[in-house]
Amino acid sequence: PLFERQSTTSRNNNNNNNNNSRVLVFVRLRPMMNREKEAGCRTCIRILNRRDVYLTDFASDNDYLRLNRFRGRHFTFDASFPESASQLDVYSTTTADLVEAVLQGRNGSVFCYGATGAGKTYTMLGTVENPGVMVLAIKDLFTKIRQRSYDGNHVVHLSYLEVYNETVRDLLSPGRPLVLREDKQGIMAAGLSQYRAYSTDEVMALLLQGNKNRTTEPTRANETSSRSHAILQVMIEYRTRDASMNVINRVGKLSLIDLAGSERALATDQRTLRSVEGANINRSLLALSSCINALVEGKKHIPYRNSKLTQLLKDSLGGACNTVMIANISPSNLSFGETQNTLHWADRAKEIRNKVYETNEELVQDSESDADQAKLLLEVQKENR
Ligand code: ADP
Numbered sequence: 277p278l279f280e281r282q283s284t285t286s287r288n289n290n291n292n293n294n295n296n297s298r299v300l301v302f303v304r305l306r307p308m309m310n311r312e313k314e315a316g317c318r319t320c321i322r323i324l325n326r327r328d329v330y331l332t333d334f335a336s337d338n339d340y341l342r343l344n345r346f347r348g349r350h351f352t353f354d355a356s357f358p359e360s361a362s363q364l365d366v367y368s369t370t371t372a373d374l375v376e377a378v379l380q381g382r383n384g385s386v387f388c389y390g391a392t393g394a395g396k397t398y399t400m401l402g403t404v405e406n407p408g409v410m411v412l413a414i415k416d417l418f419t420k421i422r423q424r425s426y427d428g429n430h431v432v433h434l435s436y437l438e439v440y441n442e443t444v445r446d447l448l449s450p451g452r453p454l455v456l457r458e459d460k461q462g463i464m465a466a467g468l469s470q471y472r473a474y475s476t477d478e479v480m481a482l483l484l485q486g487n488k489n490r491t492t493e494p495t496r497a498n499e500t501s502s503r504s505h506a507i508l509q510v511m512i513e514y515r516t517r518d519a520s521m522n523v524i525n526r527v528g529k530l531s532l533i534d535l536a537g538s539e540r541a542l543a544t545d546q547r548t549l550r551s552v553e554g555a556n557i558n559r560s561l562l563a564l565s566s567c568i569n570a571l572v573e574g575k576k577h578i579p580y581r582n583s584k585l586t587q588l589l590k591d592s593l594g595g596a597c598n599t600v601m602i603a604n605i606s607p608s609n610l611s612f613g614e615t616q617n618t619l620h621w622a623d624r625a626k627e628i629r630n631k632v633y634e635t636n637e638e639l640v641q642d643s644e645s646d647a648d649q650a651k652l653l654l655e656v657q658k659e660n661r
């Protein structure tokens with residue numbers, strides 16, 4: 277099998293072993309900004325219905341009706357969000373199911389990609405008034421945990437990191453660059469800080485602070501670099517007992533990723549790919565597109581090792597993982613080329629199939645301390661009463 281990554285410690289065999297899931301791909305169109313309207317930008321995108329998108333280089337409604345029915349390009353995705361879609365619409369359709377899967381002890385990841393200014397950070401982080409997927413996912417997680425707290429103890433930890441220029445940095449505890457290490461669980465950023473999360477408000481504050489620590493483009497002092505990737509990792513640990521009263525540790529990992537601007541790296545064909553390779557482009561993003569290509573083509577070797585980003589995402593892409601991609605696009609005709617590229621990649625990502633067949637459950641071995649055992653047993657007995 278190509279994409280399997282079997283955990284040797286896992287003892288859970290009652291899952292469906294043929295649970296072969298496709299990467300879900302969504303598109304979100306952002307509204308036209310006032311300054312774009314003032315500059316006379318026209319729209320080159322129509323969201324035709326809940327799933328279909330039409331890209332055209334003819335812009336006025338008249339042109340669209342008269343000429344473009346047979347021109348331009350038509351795409352279909354798992355869902356296509358018009359500019360009027362709310363943050364909650366986007367969260368519930370794209371990510372809510374994934375949060376549920378992570379609570380069951382699976383891994384999941386959500387990527388936002390697209391050109392700079394297309395709405396990735398808005399979708400992922402959002403604002404205090406309109407929190408995005410990262411915050412809504414954690415809020416939902418807390419709600420779900422509260423609802424099921426009768427069957428064990430959940431602990432939620434957060435890490436927030438950045439990959440910029442092939443350097444990995446901790447966004448919650450800025451300092452020296454982090455080194456990637458591989459252990460039997462996968463690839464880890466050594467020394468990455470973990471925060472225990474208790475409430476949504478606190479998480480939003482933490483993430484906003486973290487976002488301030490993202491690398492800024494040297495030329496534009498206040499602007500976050502379009503070449504920085506931000507990754508929020510949410511680890512949910514859960515301890516319970518199985519039918520024969522064995523202690524079970526369950527760990528689910530949710531990765532939420534605000535990718536760098538795709539404008540210079542996601543080339544649509546080999547010719548452009550070569551021509552951008554010489555330029556100063558984002559190696560991690562290029563490596564990500566190579567991995568996607570290799571996964572789509574069913575290659576045996578997936579080149580995860582080519583960049584920091586793909587190393588970090590190894591277990592979130594093509595592995596035992598539920599993956600969601602959100603392609604962010606701008607309506608403006610000035611972004612036509614970038615939008616076309618983004619839609620091309622989104623279309624291609626639909627072909628990736630991840631094998632999701634197992635939870636990260638682990639039977640706690642005898643090394644478990646007696647005091648711990650006794651405490652848990654008491655809890656379980658209390659719950660069973
Ligand atoms: P990116 O992270 O892709 O570079 P941003 O998320 O920063 O883009 O979005 C660019 C601008 O557009 C920001 O001012 C952001 O607030 C705004 N924006 C993006 N998407 C939306 C949306 N769905 N609704 C309202 N404003 C949006």
Ligand code: MG
Binds near residue numbers: 396397398500
């Ligand atoms: Mg951004």
